[in-house]
Amino acid sequence: MFLKNNSIWIEGIPNNKYPRLNKNIDVDVLIIGGGITGVSTAYHLINSKQKVCLVERNKIGLGISSKTTGKLTYLQDLMYSKITKKHSIEVAKEYLNAQKDAIKLVSKIVKNRNIDCNLTKQKSFLFASNEEEVSKVKHEQELLTYMKENVNVEKLPINLKSNYAISVSNTYYFHPVKYVKTLAKICSENNIEIYEESNVKNLVKDGNSYKCYINDNLVKAKKVILACHYPFFVFPFLFPIKGHLERSYIGAANVANNNDISGINTSKNSKSFRYHTDGKNNYFIYLTGSHNLAFKFNLKNNFNNLLKEMNLLKIMPKYIWSNIDIITNDYLPYIGYIDENLLIGTGYNTWGMTNGSIAGKILSDIVMKKNNKYIKLFNPLRDSSSICSVSEDIFSSAKPFIENKIIKNKPFYSNRVLFTKKDGKNIAIYIDDENKRHIVYNRCPHLKCSLIFNEVEKTWDCPCHASRFDIDGNVIEGPSTYNISYKKDN
Numbered sequence: 001m002f003l004k005n006n007s008i009w010i011e012g013i014p015n016n017k018y019p020r021l022n023k024n025i026d027v028d029v030l031i032i033g034g035g036i037t038g039v040s041t042a043y044h045l046i047n048s049k050q051k052v053c054l055v056e057r058n059k060i061g062l063g064i065s066s067k068t069t070g071k072l073t074y075l076q077d078l079m080y081s082k083i084t085k086k087h088s089i090e091v092a093k094e095y096l097n098a099q100k101d102a103i104k105l106v107s108k109i110v111k112n113r114n115i116d117c118n119l120t121k122q123k124s125f126l127f128a129s130n131e132e133e134v135s136k137v138k139h140e141q142e143l144l145t146y147m148k149e150n151v152n153v154e155k156l157p158i159n160l161k162s163n164y165a166i167s168v169s170n171t172y173y174f175h176p177v178k179y180v181k182t183l184a185k186i187c188s189e190n191n192i193e194i195y196e197e198s199n200v201k202n203l204v205k206d207g208n209s210y211k212c213y214i215n216d217n218l219v220k221a222k223k224v225i226l227a228c229h230y231p232f233f234v235f236p237f238l239f240p241i242k243g244h245l246e247r248s249y250i251g252a253a254n255v256a257n258n259n260d261i262s263g264i265n266t267s268k269n270s271k272s273f274r275y276h277t278d279g280k281n282n283y284f285i286y287l288t289g290s291h292n293l294a295f296k297f298n299l300k301n302n303f304n305n306l307l308k309e310m311n312l313l314k315i316m317p318k319y320i321w322s323n324i325d326i327i328t329n330d331y332l333p334y335i336g337y338i339d340e341n342l343l344i345g346t347g348y349n350t351w352g353m354t355n356g357s358i359a360g361k362i363l364s365d366i367v368m369k370k371n372n373k374y375i376k377l378f379n380p381l382r383d384s385s386s387i388c389s390v391s392e393d394i395f396s397s398a399k400p401f402i403e404n405k406i407i408k409n410k411p412f413y414s415n416r417v418l419f420t421k422k423d424g425k426n427i428a429i430y431i432d433d434e435n436k437r438h439i440v441y442n443r444c445p446h447l448k449c450s451l452i453f454n455e456v457e458k459t460w461d462c463p464c465h466a467s468r469f470d471i472d473g474n475v476i477e478g479p480s481t482y483n484i485s486y487k488k489d490n
């Protein structure tokens with residue numbers, strides 16, 4: 001069977017094309033980013049009577065949102081234990097309500113708009129993979145019961161090691177790309193201007209509005225909503241000290257049956273699974289190897305571990321890919337104002353299908369000056385003592401920066417990858433199967449970190465803040481707004 005080094009959600013989906021921005025425009029609201037956050041925000045602004053424009057640097061829906069496992073659940077590993085520890089049980093309860101409201105919101109939109117996105121009701125499991133983890137699952141169960149949720153204790157119905165498992169109902173999963181792309185289509189049919197291949201390179205405050213430099217054009221916006229996952233600037237808000245990045249590895253394999261269940265365990269190196277059916281085939285989607293981005297550079301090894309684990313389960317993946325998300329210091333997302341007329345929606349702790357959806361509603365309500373009961377909960381400017389962990393996150397950023405400067409050619413690379421100097425500049429070379437050389441500058445334009453090469457997905461990755469470039473240096477993910485293609489005019 002042919003192994004595809006990309007996400008199952010990208011396969012065979014219709015690609016509505018939107019134009020590239022090639023003129024100067026004035027808008028009331030500029031949304032930067034066409035993932036679940038940006039598109040959901042645009043959707044809720046359809047009847048706002050404001051001139052709204054959404055710009056996406058690549059293609060709508062093909063960022064982080066295209067690599068998720070697509071679960072819409074409120075059983076989110078040990079989230080309620082973590083939030084209770086950082087804040088209180090009352091805050092955990094509010095977070096739980098937000099997740100349940102997000103699930104209702106998506107289900108309602110899918111039903112009302114008749115969106116074909118494989119939305120399926122399913123049971124979510126949380127399980128302990130060893131004896132030490134049992135008490136953690138039991139604690140999460142106690143918190144959920146205290147918050148008046150119906151939690152069942154039952155055996156995990158699939159062949160994964162489980163010492164104790166709980167489940168909840170009324171949760172769903174879906175096809176994230178079909179959902180985001182259809183929502184974008186509805187927006188564009190309802191007077192929201194959408195532009196693809198339109199990269200915001202710079203944002204400058206101009207009185208109480210913003211000047212935005214996109215491609216070679218100027219967009220003047222009264223309000224800007226950052227829905228771009230990791231912000232591309234450091235000031236205001238100092239994002240690099242407000243959280244760290246976590247990467248995981250995912251495989252999808254053909255299986256005979258579809259059980260309509262999903263699950264996640266509680267170990268640091270999480271394991272998570274779900275089923276998916278596309279009408280013809282059933283798939284088992286399996287995730288493993290979650291780790292802080294700063295601590296594991298050998299990506300090939302991480303993919304090998306994924307393959308080994310899937311082998312043990314006696315399944316062979318047809319697709320493999322990796323994904324990354326932002327883990328905030330207090331486990332609550334950042335949704336709302338970060339400066340005058342500048343809003344953000346990000347920091348979803350790997351639960352952005354629900355949080356990105358509710359962010360769309362909150363951000364649009366803020367813009368339309370409507371009340372929303374979750375504004376205070378997710379306020380990015382909340383008490384900074386709970387959200388700043390300067391030492392931990394500066395260390396996470398500095399470690400790969402220093403380590404990569406010292407160790408250039410890592411022993412785990414094949415001889416197709418080379419880091420060297422040319423004309424006094426640090427460059428990196430990848431020689432492909434046809435012996436073609438792909439050369440890039442070995443320096444992330446965001447905060448100048450040296451890069452690592454992902455030999456499985458064939459990308460240059462920044463180990464500091466997760467900018468990702470294709471083999472020819474075009475930026476495809478992360479905070480960098482510049483390419484690193486050698487000799488091209490950046």
Ligand SMILES: Cc1cc2nc3c(=O)[nH]c(=O)nc-3n(C[C@H](O)[C@H](O)[C@H](O)COP(=O)(O)OP(=O)(O)OC[C@H]3O[C@@H](n4cnc5c(N)ncnc54)[C@H](O)[C@@H]3O)c2cc1C
Pocket residue numbers: 032033034035036037038055056057058059060061062063064065066067068069070071072073198199200201227228229232246247248249250287322323324325345346348349350351352353354355356476477478481
């Ligand atoms: C392994 C893994 C599994 C996950 N599984 C789940 C799950 O089952 N359920 C769940 O709820 N969540 C899950 N998540 C989390 C979820 O995938 C993310 O939180 C969510 O997709 C983030 O959406 P977003 O809109 O913020 O980002 P994105 O989807 O990345 O959208 C941001 C967009 O902004 C664009 N952009 C960036 N910079 C610029 C710029 N300068 N100019 C113009 N455009 C720009 C990007 O190209 C991108 O398209 C998972 C995360 C991981 C890592």
